[in-house]
Amino acid sequence: MMSIAAARELRDGVLCFVGIGLPSEAANLARRTHAPECMLIYESGTLGAKPDVLPLSIGDGVLAERADSVVSVPEIFNYWLQAGRIDVGFLGAAQIDRYANINTTVIGDYQKPKVRLPGAGGAPEIAASAKEVIIILRHKRRAFVENLDFLTSVGHYKGGKSREGLGYTGAGPTMVITDLGILRPREESRELELVAVHPGVEVDQVREQTGWDLAVSDDLKTTAPPTEEELGVLRELRRKTEAARKEGAG
Amino acid sequence: MDKLTSLREAVAKLVRDGDAVALEGFTHLIPTAAAHEIIRQRKGDLTLIRMTPDLIYDQLIGMGCAKKLVFSWGGNPGVGSLHRFRDAVENGWPRPLELEEHSHAGMANRYVAGASGLPFAVLRGYKGTDLPRVTGTVAPIKCPFTGEELMAVPALNPDVTVIHAQQADRRGNVAIWGISGIQKEAALSARRVIVTVEEVVEEFEPRPFQIVLPAVAVDAICEVPGGAYPSYAHGYYERDNAFYEEWDGISRDRERFRGWMERHVLGVESFEEHLRSIRKEEVMKA
Numbered sequence: 001m002m003s004i005a006a007a008r009e010l011r012d013g014v015l016c017f018v019g020i021g022l023p024s025e026a027a028n029l030a031r032r033t034h035a036p037e038c039m040l041i042y043e044s045g046t047l048g049a050k051p052d053v054l055p056l057s058i059g060d061g062v063l064a065e066r067a068d069s070v071v072s073v074p075e076i077f078n079y080w081l082q083a084g085r086i087d088v089g090f091l092g093a094a095q096i097d098r099y100a101n102i103n104t105t106v107i108g109d110y111q112k113p114k115v116r117l118p119g120a121g122g123a124p125e126i127a128a129s130a131k132e133v134i135i136i137l138r139h140k141r142r143a144f145v146e147n148l149d150f151l152t153s154v155g156h157y158k159g160g161k162s163r164e165g166l167g168y169t170g171a172g173p174t175m176v177i178t179d180l181g182i183l184r185p186r187e188e189s190r191e192l193e194l195v196a197v198h199p200g201v202e203v204d205q206v207r208e209q210t211g212w213d214l215a216v217s218d219d220l221k222t223t224a225p226p227t228e229e230e231l232g233v234l235r236e237l238r239r240k241t242e243a244a245r246k247e248g249a250g
Numbered sequence: 251m252d253k254l255t256s257l258r259e260a261v262a263k264l265v266r267d268g269d270a271v272a273l274e275g276f277t278h279l280i281p282t283a284a285a286h287e288i289i290r291q292r293k294g295d296l297t298l299i300r301m302t303p304d305l306i307y308d309q310l311i312g313m314g315c316a317k318k319l320v321f322s323w324g325g326n327p328g329v330g331s332l333h334r335f336r337d338a339v340e341n342g343w344p345r346p347l348e349l350e351e352h353s354h355a356g357m358a359n360r361y362v363a364g365a366s367g368l369p370f371a372v373l374r375g376y377k378g379t380d381l382p383r384v385t386g387t388v389a390p391i392k393c394p395f396t397g398e399e400l401m402a403v404p405a406l407n408p409d410v411t412v413i414h415a416q417q418a419d420r421r422g423n424v425a426i427w428g429i430s431g432i433q434k435e436a437a438l439s440a441r442r443v444i445v446t447v448e449e450v451v452e453e454f455e456p457r458p459f460q461i462v463l464p465a466v467a468v469d470a471i472c473e474v475p476g477g478a479y480p481s482y483a484h485g486y487y488e489r490d491n492a493f494y495e496e497w498d499g500i501s502r503d504r505e506r507f508r509g510w511m512e513r514h515v516l517g518v519e520s521f522e523e524h525l526r527s528i529r530k531e532e533v534m535k536a
Contacts, residue, residue: 045430077359082373117331120354121323128375128377
């Protein structure tokens with residue numbers, strides 16, 4: 001449901017900066033359904049990648065094979081991302097707070113971490129410079145926290161107009177898609193509020209998995225269930241990916 | 251061509267204890283063979299530099315070769331954690347590891363500054379994040395023309411950069427095609443450069459998105475077929491995703507990791523022998 005909900009948000013023709021995992025699945029699903037002209041950009045340097053199966057890593061050969069262009073890493077970050085050419089950036093997170101700031105660095109104290117995570121990668125600049133950011137992660141209480149252990153990538157910072165004060169050119173996170181529902185920042189405060197739940201999910205379930213007092217929209221919607229077409233395309237994509245992996249390993 | 255040499259000789263001559271070493275590769279063309287040679291020659295106290303430290307840095311760190319890591323994303327791509335890296339940071343095993351941590355954009359621009367002979371690079375990033383709090387090599391700077399406050403990061407100039415490429419020609423030029431990542435900048439910012447290649451050819455054929463690193467920018471070229479395994483060399487072999495998944499189990503446990511390294515890296519003479527040795531245990535499926 002997460003990748004289907006995310007895919008629906010991609011308009012046709014947008015330039016989309018994609019990470020591996022759910023974002024990659026969502027973007028490729030969109031490209032195979034309603035958004036065939038959506039241009040996929042991976043941080044390894046592929047512009048307009050058209051993978052026929054989902055890559056395991058950010059730099060799989062399948063991304064370069066039929067790409068419109070392959071450029072260097074500095075070009076990707078400077079000419080494409082920082083210059084404001086990317087419409088939508090997808091991000092994941094280990095922790096997120098009520099202003100959609102993200103931690104992917106450590107759980108616990110930085111100097112003596114309980115869990116050392118991979119770190120920043122491309123996320124801070126995607127969060128800073130993509131015109132809008134969509135965050136995808138599973139809705140768990142240990143991920144939706146009152147206070148981040150480390151602020152790796154800026155969302156709406158301290159709320160209100162504080163993000164603009166940092167000089168970033170992108171609008172920041174416009175939605176957070178989880179396995180339970182969809183959250184969007186409120187207009188003034190920029191605090192995340194629950195705007196939709198997925199079919200069969202209760203609001204209390206979402207509250208229980210959120211580490212702060214979660215705001216809920218007066219106009220709470222239920223996400224439309226996946227269509228036959230969406231499910232069919234997604235299953236086919238997963239099946240082909242799995243088959244390609246087995247073949248590669250065998 | 252006097253630059254053509256064995257990998258053993260190149261590492262012995264050009265990599266020194268205490269050096270700052272960058273073995274670059276962005277998922278594609280990772281210089282695994284060179285990393286193994288550095289481990290076999292027991293090079294120590296290294297400062298390892300890399301945007302995306304992956305399995306080979308996990309191996310170097312787990313074998314105690316590194317005192318410091320300069321990086322922006324340390325994971326097993328598509329799989330999860332680097333367990334040796336985590337063990338070093340979380341528990342100081344086999345020795346504590348100093349971290350200098352940036353974002354990808356920061357690292358990429360540090361290499362660009364290094365390759366350009368400039369002292370620092372400027373970018374719009376880091377502000378509001380906790381990175382400047384823990385990383386000393388990030389500082390605010392004011393644009394002299396607009397007054398905008400930006401962030402500066404110092405140039406990277408590794409003592410040695412090691413990359414893997416598809417081909418070199420007889421004159422020592424190096425051809426890379428497919429995803430070329432940060433390799434050009436990493437090579438041009440370094441004091442010494444080692445390139446391992448799939449093969450040495452008479453003449454390059456034109457390829458889509460090919461870059462050529464001229465011979466003057468390279469100190470040593472070593473022919474090591476398969477030298478990027480388990481990553482891939484576009485046009486030669488594919489990434490062995492199964493090995494990356496396998497590594498998760500091998501690296502999780504200290505004893506199992508050490509045993510694997512003893513058998514397949516320290517206990518062999520060359521990368522060719524390494525490939526034979528892991529194939530025998532069916533770790534390498536291809």
